[in-house]
Amino acid sequence: MSRVVRQSKFRHTFGKPERKDQCYDSIRITKSSWDSTFCSVNPKYVAIITESAGGGSFLVLPIKNTGRVDRDAPLVAGHKAAVLDIEFCPFNDDIIASGSEDCTVKVWLIPKDGIKEPLTEPLRDLMGHQRRVGIVRWHPVANNILLSSGSDNGIFVWNVEDGAAITKIDLPDLIFSISWNPIGNKIATMCKDKIIRIIDPRNGKLLQEGKGHEGTKVSQVKYLKNGKLFTTGFSRLSERQYAVWDENNLNKPMTLEKIDDSNGVMFPFYDQDTNMVYLCGKGDSVIRYFEITDEDPYCFWLNLYSSSTPARGYGYMPKRGVDVNKNEIARIYKLHTSSGGTCEPISFTVPRKSELFQSDLYPDTISDTAALEADDWIQDVDKEPLLMSMSEGFVGYIPPALSNVRKAMPIKKAMPGKVTASATPTKAEPPATADHNSVESETPSKPLRTMPSTPAASKTPAPVATPVPVYKPSEPQEPKAVAEPEPMAPVKAAPPSAATLPEEAGENNEDDIDLKSLMADLRSLKATVKKHEKRITELETKMANAKVVDDGEDDEEDEWA
Numbered sequence: 001m002s003r004v005v006r007q008s009k010f011r012h013t014f015g016k017p018e019r020k021d022q023c024y025d026s027i028r029i030t031k032s033s034w035d036s037t038f039c040s041v042n043p044k045y046v047a048i049i050t051e052s053a054g055g056g057s058f059l060v061l062p063i064k065n066t067g068r069v070d071r072d073a074p075l076v077a078g079h080k081a082a083v084l085d086i087e088f089c090p091f092n093d094d095i096i097a098s099g100s101e102d103c104t105v106k107v108w109l110i111p112k113d114g115i116k117e118p119l120t121e122p123l124r125d126l127m128g129h130q131r132r133v134g135i136v137r138w139h140p141v142a143n144n145i146l147l148s149s150g151s152d153n154g155i156f157v158w159n160v161e162d163g164a165a166i167t168k169i170d171l172p173d174l175i176f177s178i179s180w181n182p183i184g185n186k187i188a189t190m191c192k193d194k195i196i197r198i199i200d201p202r203n204g205k206l207l208q209e210g211k212g213h214e215g216t217k218v219s220q221v222k223y224l225k226n227g228k229l230f231t232t233g234f235s236r237l238s239e240r241q242y243a244v245w246d247e248n249n250l251n252k253p254m255t256l257e258k259i260d261d262s263n264g265v266m267f268p269f270y271d272q273d274t275n276m277v278y279l280c281g282k283g284d285s286v287i288r289y290f291e292i293t294d295e296d297p298y299c300f301w302l303n304l305y306s307s308s309t310p311a312r313g314y315g316y317m318p319k320r321g322v323d324v325n326k327n328e329i330a331r332i333y334k335l336h337t338s339s340g341g342t343c344e345p346i347s348f349t350v351p352r353k354s355e356l357f358q359s360d361l362y363p364d365t366i367s368d369t370a371a372l373e374a375d376d377w378i379q380d381v382d383k384e385p386l387l388m389s390m391s392e393g394f395v396g397y398i399p400p401a402l403s404n405v406r407k408a409m410p411i412k413k414a415m416p417g418k419v420t421a422s423a424t425p426t427k428a429e430p431p432a433t434a435d436h437n438s439v440e441s442e443t444p445s446k447p448l449r450t451m452p453s454t455p456a457a458s459k460t461p462a463p464v465a466t467p468v469p470v471y472k473p474s475e476p477q478e479p480k481a482v483a484e485p486e487p488m489a490p491v492k493a494a495p496p497s498a499a500t501l502p503e504e505a506g507e508n509n510e511d512d513i514d515l516k517s518l519m520a521d522l523r524s525l526k527a528t529v530k531k532h533e534k535r536i537t538e539l540e541t542k543m544a545n546a547k548v549v550d551d552g553e554d555d556e557e558d559e560w561a
C-alpha cells in the first residue's frame with residue numbers, strides 16, 4: 001500500500017475510544033457467521049443485531065442511553081429467523097429496515113419515546129425473495145426506495161410507500177456486496193463469481209463489468225464520487241487487498257495494493273465530504289483509514305487506530321451526527337465480546353489549536369431531507385442530494401466567510417536609504433543629474449555615500465523630502481570635513497591662510513570637486529596642526545621652567561626676612 005508522506009489536512013487524524021461509562025455493555029451480540037456489520041447508527045439511535053432463540057431480533061437504543069443494558073431490554077422481534085442485516089433510513093431517524101433468514105424484508109417505525117415493550121408489528125412487510133435476505137440498502141437521494149438482495153441471487157428494488165417491487169434483477173451467482181452511487185442511478189455489485197458489475201437499478205440493464213479480486217473469499221464494494229469504485233477482497237494466496245476502479249473501465253484497476261495476510265472480511269466505510277475510506281476488518285483489532293485523491297496512486301494511507309480487542313461488527317455514524325465542537329470527522333461503533341458484549345464508540349478527530357469552527361473540515365454535508373420522492377425516481381428523474389451546513393451544531397464563534405471579508409492593501413516594507421515623501425513636494429527644480437538623484441532607479445548591494453547639501457536661501461520653507469545628490473559606488477568621494485585632532489590644551493592658534501582652506505560650504509560646487517586637491521588640502525592642514533602642536537609643547541616647557549625659577553627666588557627672600 002502507498003505510504004508516501006504527503007501534505008494532507010487529515011494526515012494527523014487519530015482515533016480515540018470513549019470512556020467505559022460512554023459505551024454500551026452487556027449486549028448479547030449475534031453469533032451468526034454471515035458476513036455483515038450487525039450494527040447501524042444514526043444521530044438518534046444505535047441498533048445492534050442480538051442473539052435470540054426462537055426467532056430473530058435486534059436491539060434499538062437511544063444514542064444517549066450509555067452504560068449497562070438491561071438483560072430484559074425490549075427488542076424488535078418480528079422475524080421468525082435470525083436477522084442478518086439492518087440499516088436506518090437516511091431521511092427518517094425513526095425508520096429502520098431489516099433482512100432475515102425467514103426470506104422477508106421488514107420496515108419498522110420506532111416510537112418517538114423509544115421502545116418500551118417488544119416491537120413485533122412492522123410498518124411494511126416486503127416479501128419476494130425465495131431464500132434468506134442478507135443485504136438491505138436505502139436509496140441515498142429518493143425517499144421510500146429500498147434495495148435488498150438474498151441468497152437466491154436476486155436483487156429487489158422496493159417502493160416502501162406502497163410495498164410493491166419496482167425491479168427484480170437476477171445475477172448468475174451469490175451476491176456479496178451492493179452499493180448505490182452518490183445520486184442513486186447506478187448500483188455496483190460484487191459476486192461469488194469474482195465479477196464487478198455496474199447495473200441500472202430501474203431496468204436491470206448491465207452497464208459495465210470486469211474481473212475483480214482473484215480470491216474466493218468474500219469481497220466488498222463501495223461507490224465513490226467522481227465515478228470511482230473502492231473494493232476489498234483477497235488474492236489467490238489469500239492476501240487481503242484493496243483496489244480503486246474507474247466505473248467506465250473495469251478491465252484493470254487504477255491501483256491495487258496488499259494489506260496483510262489476515263482472513264477477516266474488510267468492510268469499507270466512505271466519507272464523501274473528506275473523501276476518506278475507513279477499513280474495518282471482522283476479527284481485527286485495528287481500523288485503517290485512507291484518503292482518496294485524483295492523482296496516482298489514487299489511495300493514500302493516512303494512519304490506523306489500534307486496540308486490544310477483536311471486532312465482531314461495526315456501525316458508522318452519518319456525518320450530520322458527529323461533534324463539530326471537538327473537530328470530530330467520523331465516529332465508528334465497534335462491537336466486541338468483552339464485558340459480555342460491548343458497543344464501543346471510537347471518535348476520529350483532526351487536532352487543531354484554534355477553537356473556531358473549522359470550515360475546511362466540515363463542508364456542507366448530506367442532509368436528512370430527500371431530494372426526490374419515489375414516483376419521481378421511478379420516472380427517471382435524477383438529482384444531487386440536498387446539503388446542510390455543519391455549523392448549525394457548533395457552539396462558539398463562527399468566523400465570516402473569507403469571500404465576504406474586504407482585504408486590506410499589502411504593506412510594503414521600506415528599503416534602507418529609500419526616500420519617501422509624506423507631503424506634496426514643491427515645484428523646486430530637480431538637479432541636472434536626475435539619474436544620480438533617484439535612489440529607486442538603482443538598487444546597489446552596498447549603502448550609497450551621500451554628500452551634505454546646503455539648501456539655498458529662500459523665503460519658501462523647504463519641503464519635507466528634499467532630493468539628495470548621490471554618487472555611484474564606482475566614484476567614491478572623501479568627505480570635505482576635516483578630521484578632529486587629538487585632544488590638546490585650548491590655545492589660540494593663528495588661522496591658516498586662505499590658500500590652505502577648502503571652498504566655503506556655501507559655494508558647494510559638487511560637480512567641480514577634485515579628489516587630488518582635497519587630499520592636498522588635507523595634508524596641508526595636518527602639517528599646520530603638527531607645527532602648532534610642536535610650538536605649544538615648547539611654550540608649555542618654557543612656562544614650566546620659568547615657574548620653577550620663580551618659586552626658588554621666593555624661597556630665598558623668605559629666608560633673609
